[in-house]
Amino acid sequence: MKKLYKNIIVAILFGLAMVDSYATENGVDSAALGAEGFTAGALPPPGVYLLSYYQNYHANKMLDNQGDVSVPDFHVDSNALVTRLVWMTDKKILGGNLGFYAVQPFADLRISVAGMSDSNKGLGDLIFAPLLSWHSGNHHWATSIEGVFPTGDYDAPTIVKPIVANLGKNYYTVRPMFAYSYLGHGLDLSTKVSYSFNTENNDTNYQSGDYLAADYSFGYKVTPSLTFGAQGYVFKQLTDDESNYVDIGNKGQVIGVGPGIHYQPEPNWYLEGKYMKEIEVKNRPEGSATWMKFVWTF
Structure with a gap:
């Protein structure tokens, strides 16, 4: 009975609230780590584009600040x-x-x-953003400010x-983002970097700390239509979580790395796939992520 009571208390402290298995409150956040890779900064010309992603994330460990x-x-x-x-408009x-x-x-x-x-299954939190993109020879870059809205299903643990x-996360996030790609001489060197500011979860009186997140890729065209390379992500929480307006630490971090392919x-249209294993994990789940991405131009 004593063991059961202890497990219940532990579960309450670490009960999860996630849509795609990433960090801060209870070890999760709304940044889709690893979603972007090849050509991340090369936004397309004016038109309407549909991007479809599939992600599987699996973890069987929750680690503390020492990685235990x-x-x-x-x-x-x-x-x-x-x-x-x-x-993408012509403005x-x-x-x-x-755009x-x-x-x-x-x-x-x-x-x-x-x-x-x-x-549970259903819709998660909605994201909306305006963006600007530039192109100069082999260099391409873009910037945006994302707003994450708490539209997904949420119930506070009891x-x-x-x-x-x-x-859903049950709080708002404002996320400035910058992306860059160098595409030339068969190379694809790309990154997307963002910084997230989170509001308080009013149901739990918990405010997740600010964090820096970056996707990266290093690719080489082996044929005109096929690119192989290494991809991954970095997550680093820079401010403490707060519970009832008291700093409690819990700064999360992780590095993901693995192979990627772009066809x-x-x-x-194009298709991209990748598999990434997580290392150097603190205060969040440790697992692996598989992504498939399909892009279609209307």
Whole structure:
């Protein structure tokens, strides 16, 4: 009985609320780490584009600040379909092409902690952003400010139900973003860097700290339509989490790394795949992520 009580307390402290299995409050956030890779900074010309992502994330460890296991019998498995609609206009601002995009994830989430479990499926939090993109020879770059809106399903953990597979975060995030690609001489050197500011989760009186997130890729064209390379991501939380307005630390970090492939036989569509293993993890789950990305021009 004593062991069961201890496990319940641990579960309450680490009960998860996630759409795609990433960090801050309870070890999660809304940054889709690893989603972007090859040509990340090379935004397309004016037109409407549909980007479809599939992600599987699996983890069986929750690690503390020393990188040691902090939660007993922890497992999470998330399958997500993410739709991004991009509209690049013919308008110019500061010499850059003006565009807009919206992102809507759909997730199937299963979690278990200390012998207790929950699952859920449905829509996650909506993302919307204006953007600007520039091109100069082999150099391409873009910038945007994302707004993450708490539209996904959310229930605060309770003693009766300490493990909740939430699809939304229940707080807003403002996220400035910068992306860059060098495309020339068969090389694809790309990155996307963002910084996230989070509001408080009013249901838990918890405010996740600010964090820096970056996707990166190093690729080489082996044929005109086929690129192989290494891809990954870096996550580093720079400010403490707050609970009831008190700093409690819990700064998360992770590095993801693995192989990637990009296939574009026609100018109006391409397919990209990657697998990334997580290392150097603190205060968040440790697992692996598989991404598939399909881009189509209307």
